[in-house]
Amino acid sequence: MSYFAGIDIGSTMTKVVILEDGILASVIGPTGPEQRRLANQVMEEALRRSRLPFQAITYVVATGYGRINVPFADKQLTEITCHAKAVSSLFPKAKILIDIGGQDVKAIRIDPTGKVVDFVMNDKCAAGSGRFIEVICDSLGLTLDQASEISLRSEHPVALSSICTIWAQQEVASRLAEGAAVADLLAGVHRSLAERISTMVRRLKVEEEIVVTGGGGKNRGLLKALSEQLGYEVHVPEEPLITGALGAALLGREIAKEAERTKTSLSTRERVLEEIEIL
Amino acid sequence: MAEALKEAKPKKRATATRAAASIGPMVKEFIAGTLRARAEGKQKIAYTFIVCHHEEILRAMDVLPLWTENFAGICGAKRDAERFLQRAESLGLSRSLCTYALCGIGFDQWREELGQMPPDAPWGGQARPDFMISTGQILCDPRSKWYQACQQFMPDVPIYNIDLPYPMFERDRDHREVWGYYHRYIVQQLRGLVAFLEEQTGKKMDYDRLRELVDLTDRTWNLIDETYKLRAAVPCPMGTGDAMNTMVPLCFMMATQTAYDFFLNLKKELEEKIAKGEGEVEQEKYRLMWGGGLPSWYALTDFNYFNSKGASFPVETTYRMVAPLHEMDLPETNDPIEHIAWRWLGYWTFWYDKARKRPDSEPDVERLINWIEEYKIDGIVMHEAFSCRTWHVGLIWQLRQLAKIYKPIPIYVTGRDGKRERIYRELPSLILESDIIDITSYSEVETRNKIDAFIETLESIRANRVT
Numbered sequence: 001m002s003y004f005a006g007i008d009i010g011s012t013m014t015k016v017v018i019l020e021d022g023i024l025a026s027v028i029g030p031t032g033p034e035q036r037r038l039a040n041q042v043m044e045e046a047l048r049r050s051r052l053p054f055q056a057i058t059y060v061v062a063t064g065y066g067r068i069n070v071p072f073a074d075k076q077l078t079e080i081t082c083h084a085k086a087v088s089s090l091f092p093k094a095k096i097l098i099d100i101g102g103q104d105v106k107a108i109r110i111d112p113t114g115k116v117v118d119f120v121m122n123d124k125c126a127a128g129s130g131r132f133i134e135v136i137c138d139s140l141g142l143t144l145d146q147a148s149e150i151s152l153r154s155e156h157p158v159a160l161s162s163i164c165t166i167w168a169q170q171e172v173a174s175r176l177a178e179g180a181a182v183a184d185l186l187a188g189v190h191r192s193l194a195e196r197i198s199t200m201v202r203r204l205k206v207e208e209e210i211v212v213t214g215g216g217g218k219n220r221g222l223l224k225a226l227s228e229q230l231g232y233e234v235h236v237p238e239e240p241l242i243t244g245a246l247g248a249a250l251l252g253r254e255i256a257k258e259a260e261r262t263k264t265s266l267s268t269r270e271r272v273l274e275e276i277e278i279l
Numbered sequence: 280m281a282e283a284l285k286e287a288k289p290k291k292r293a294t295a296t297r298a299a300a301s302i303g304p305m306v307k308e309f310i311a312g313t314l315r316a317r318a319e320g321k322q323k324i325a326y327t328f329i330v331c332h333h334e335e336i337l338r339a340m341d342v343l344p345l346w347t348e349n350f351a352g353i354c355g356a357k358r359d360a361e362r363f364l365q366r367a368e369s370l371g372l373s374r375s376l377c378t379y380a381l382c383g384i385g386f387d388q389w390r391e392e393l394g395q396m397p398p399d400a401p402w403g404g405q406a407r408p409d410f411m412i413s414t415g416q417i418l419c420d421p422r423s424k425w426y427q428a429c430q431q432f433m434p435d436v437p438i439y440n441i442d443l444p445y446p447m448f449e450r451d452r453d454h455r456e457v458w459g460y461y462h463r464y465i466v467q468q469l470r471g472l473v474a475f476l477e478e479q480t481g482k483k484m485d486y487d488r489l490r491e492l493v494d495l496t497d498r499t500w501n502l503i504d505e506t507y508k509l510r511a512a513v514p515c516p517m518g519t520g521d522a523m524n525t526m527v528p529l530c531f532m533m534a535t536q537t538a539y540d541f542f543l544n545l546k547k548e549l550e551e552k553i554a555k556g557e558g559e560v561e562q563e564k565y566r567l568m569w570g571g572g573l574p575s576w577y578a579l580t581d582f583n584y585f586n587s588k589g590a591s592f593p594v595e596t597t598y599r600m601v602a603p604l605h606e607m608d609l610p611e612t613n614d615p616i617e618h619i620a621w622r623w624l625g626y627w628t629f630w631y632d633k634a635r636k637r638p639d640s641e642p643d644v645e646r647l648i649n650w651i652e653e654y655k656i657d658g659i660v661m662h663e664a665f666s667c668r669t670w671h672v673g674l675i676w677q678l679r680q681l682a683k684i685y686k687p688i689p690i691y692v693t694g695r696d697g698k699r700e701r702i703y704r705e706l707p708s709l710i711l712e713s714d715i716i717d718i719t720s721y722s723e724v725e726t727r728n729k730i731d732a733f734i735e736t737l738e739s740i741r742a743n744r745v746t
Contacts, residue, residue: 065728080732081739104725112692115739118707119732121725203675 002058002256005046006248007039008079009066012102012130013215014038015242016046018057019249025050026242035069040273043072054271059256061248065103074268075255080108080119082247087211088114089250090237095207098197098226098234099243100216102130107201120203122196130215132165133222136189139169140182144219147186151221154187168192186221194225201230211235213243292520292579293586295559296552298545299521305537306353306527310402313345317406323480326411326429328422330600331443332623333412333472334534335492335615339485340476346531347425350405351379354386355576355716357401363389364717372428377421378666378717384428391432408436410479412472416443419669439475441468445627448642450635454628465620473616486615492534493615497622499539500601503529506546510593511654514558516549519569519592520582521559526598564589565657565737570647571596571677572662572670575713575721584727585660588734593654596646602629639684643677648685651706658737659708664715678708689745707740709733 004019014031018024027046032038039062047054054072062073063082070076079099087097088110099106108119122129137147158180160171172185198206210232216222217240227234237243259266294300316322324343327333337344354360360378366385368374374381386405389397396404411426426438446454446461473484510517517525525545528538552558567590574597575581582592607625612618630642630649637645650656659681661674686703709729714720 065724078728078732078735081735111743113743115743116732116736117704119736120710121729 002253003050003052003056004249004252004256005043005057005060006082006245006250006252007043007060007062007064007070007073008082008242008244008248009035009039009062009064009069010079010101010214010244011065011104013241014042014064014066015245016042017242017245017249018046018050018052019246019253023242023246024052026239026245028241031066035066036071039066039070039072044273054273057271059252059266059268061252061255063244063248072269072271072273074266075252077248077251079244080106080116082244082251083213084108084110084116084247085114085250085254086243086247087213087237088112089246090243091209091211091235094209094211094235096201096204096209097211097213098201098216099214100130100197100212100222101214102134104129105197105200105216107197107204109204118204120200122200132168132193133189133219135165135169136172136186139172140186142186144215147189148219148221150183151186151190152183152224154181154183156181156184157187157191158184160188160192187225190219190221190225191229193222194229197226198229206230206232208232209235211237213237213240215241217241293583294521294524296517296521296525296545296548298541298548299517299524302524302527305541306349306531307402309531310350310353310405313343313406314403316343323409324406326408326426328412328414329530330418331412331414331416331441332619332626333441333469335489335496335619336469336472336476336484337412338534339489339492340473340480340482342476342480344531345406345408347383347405348379349527349531350386350401351382351716352576354382354401355718356579358577358718359399359401360577360716361718363397374717375666377419377425377668378664378714380421380425380428381666382716383425387429388432407433410436410475411438413438413440414443415440419667437479439472441472443468443623445624448628448631448634454631458624458628461624462617462620465623466617469616469619490613490615493618495536495539496534497604499533499542500604500622502539502542502546503601504603506542506549507594507599508653509546509549509553512549512553513566513655514556514560514563515566515591515593515654516552516557516559517545518559518582518586519595519597520579520586522569522592522595522598523574523579523582530598530600559591560586560589562589563591565591565734566655567592568647568650568654568656568659569595569597570659570661570708571643571674572711573597573664573667573715574662575664575711576716577718578713578721578723578726581711581723581726581730584730588730590734590737592660594650594656596643596650600626602626637684639680641677641680643673644680644684647677647681651685651687656706657741658733659706660711660733661708662711662713664713665720666714666717674710678710681705682708688740690740690743691745701745704740707733707736 006017008015012031014029016027025046027042029042060074062070062076063079067076083099087094097108105122109117111117158175160168212234217236223234313324316324322343324345326347327344360382363382363385366389367381413423413426415423446457528541532538569592609621609625630645634640634642634645663671682705686705688704690704691699691701
């Protein structure tokens with residue numbers, strides 16, 4: 001039996017998937033400043049859950065912003081390629097995928113084989129990312145899950161004019177002072193973010209099926225607003241956070257298969273999770 | 280204060296050619312030259328802009344051009360533009376205006392306030408001009424507004440504005456039907472410039488000398504065209520990174536023997552590299568076109584990053600400000616001013632005829648298509664500099680139009696019914712987002728993440744491509 005691991009070090013969360021025929025284990029942990037150490041920790045935990053020794057893993061692919069900080073990875077691939085692969089495997093009819101992460105948002109057009117055709121990224125400003133909602137939730141003293149559910153009760157979403165995260169925070173505070181309902185404010189925040197994201201997605205031409213991955217996929221209020229903006233239903237994987245890691249593991253499996261087919265040796269790193277000193 | 284605002288010294292970009300490596304000292308020397316001229320007071324200095332076809336006129340009148348876009352670019356490349364941008368902002372100007380102009384305005388205001396160069400001015404600073412020659416041509420509005428703003432601090436420095444229009448592309452109308460009218464207008468504008476310079480310098484134009492310089496420029500144009508076309512070789516001997524250096528003699532030193540000799544040497548160097556099979560990158564995997572947008576002058580090492588992934592840039596639309604004169608079919612004239620005007624019109628309408636022949640094409644798109652084929656291009660990279668509105672708007676449109684009318688890559692796709700089908704897809708493209716000199720808009724990590732993803736896309740398209 002062959003096993004493959006994908007590790008995705010994102011700006012806020014680190015994710016690992018161990019793949020056999022299906023997902024054997026997955027681990028999600030917060031990304032801290034010591035990414036190398038964290039990579040070892042989450043991999044250790046994933047191996048413990050899957051009851052496998054590290055040597056049993058045939059190939060490891062790292063992705064995400066911290067991909068170069070994974071000392072045991074056999075290959076590094078961008079999260080764009082990895083998300084595309086995973087989404088195509090989970091949703092064979094998908095044409096557009098939107099990865100809403102903590103730090104940025106990516107819209108990716110994929111072909112039926114899971115290859116990237118085109119992509120756009122919002123990486124300049126927190127206004128278009130999950131961070132936008134986090135900041136607003138912090139100022140309202142709500143968790144992301146609470147905010148998501150409360151916003152669904154809104155009947156009259158508040159129109160927010162500011163797209164700057166900091167200014168929007170101020171605008172929310174002043175609307176609250178004017179007596180706006182929290183649900184309407186949160187729905188307005190989701191709508192504002194959905195407008196920013198759909199503007200970006202339209203650069204790729206909007207087409208069904210649309211899949212949302214990343215932390216944004218867990219926010220039902222945002223998904224509702226996004227669906228309204230794009231004019232299509234949006235689909236979400238069962239666990240949207242691990243999509244990048246899953247794609248990485250799937251691509252690792254493809255690489256290993258290709259090496260077997262072409263009878264070339266698979267170049268891998270030593271399967272050691274070394275101790276790394278804390279700074 | 281000055282030191283505190285300076286960024287860390289940028290890493291030097293590795294060049295592929297000796298010619299590109301020699302550019303730094305050349306630029307430094309002509310900045311130094313303007314400072315010497317200012318100190319000696321023997322030669323008049325004119326602030327001015329590139330791509331005005333007026334170099335021969337300036338040089339024939341012994342006027343020293345001081346290219347203000349160039350100086351702003353130097354500040355950007357040295358990562359020392361921020362303090363001048365902040366100066367301009369403190370005057371109430373928005374950061375979203377052209378940052379070349381903001382940098383220049385900020386610098387000039389500071390210099391005029393001090394009565395001397397600002398502290399640690401890049402390469403000695405930008406000399407005070409005797410007059411300013413702006414241009415209200417179609418390229419961009421700061422090229423006329425910038426100097427008007429500078430006049431607030433230099434009210435004694437006169438401005439002369441030359442207007443250089445060209446006929447817009449019309450699918451159903453040959454531009455030659457109207458270009459005679461444009462020609463008469465441009466000639467009038469250029470003669471006005473001559474009169475202004477005669478008044479400012481107290482000298483009369485030497486038309487024999489002007490004719491010689493026009494001839495030298497024509498020869499330099501053809502030489503550059505021949506030289507750059509050598510880059511179509513596989514592997515490509517010189518990329519866009521180097522072309523962002525060799526644009527210096529092309530844009531700032533036209534009508535000089537130095538520029539002609541520079542390209543003669545570059546041509547020889549490229550021919551030698553081609554004969555030896557030497558490429559810009561050791562193992563060329565992808566050939567990319569820089570399809571538009573001014574570069575981020577503080578991040579030219581991004582070209583080296585592309586190179587490290589096996590990607591070379593054989594051609595760019597940016598700063599390719601020449602076209603082969605023998606293909607323009609320009610009306611004959613012995614008058615050098617009239618010739619300059621015809622050359623101007625010939626350059627800007629160069630792709631019109633070809634664009635008319637291809638359904639839905641446009642001149643800028645036609646140029647992309649021709650060069651994709653001529654230079655065997657695998658993908659297009661563009662740069663949306665937020666403060667450069669002129670480029671910004673057109674780039675997105677060009678890519679959309681290109682994707683609509685030109686699908687050169689045959690691939691197999693498996694449809695929902697499981698059947699394999701051969702289709703054609705557009706060339707992949709990447710839009711980088713930042714600015715020309717405002718480093719606060721740039722993230723190296725994000726930019727390189729985008730480049731990595733684009734290279735992976737190129738790889739997967741190649742794997743899917745029908746052989």
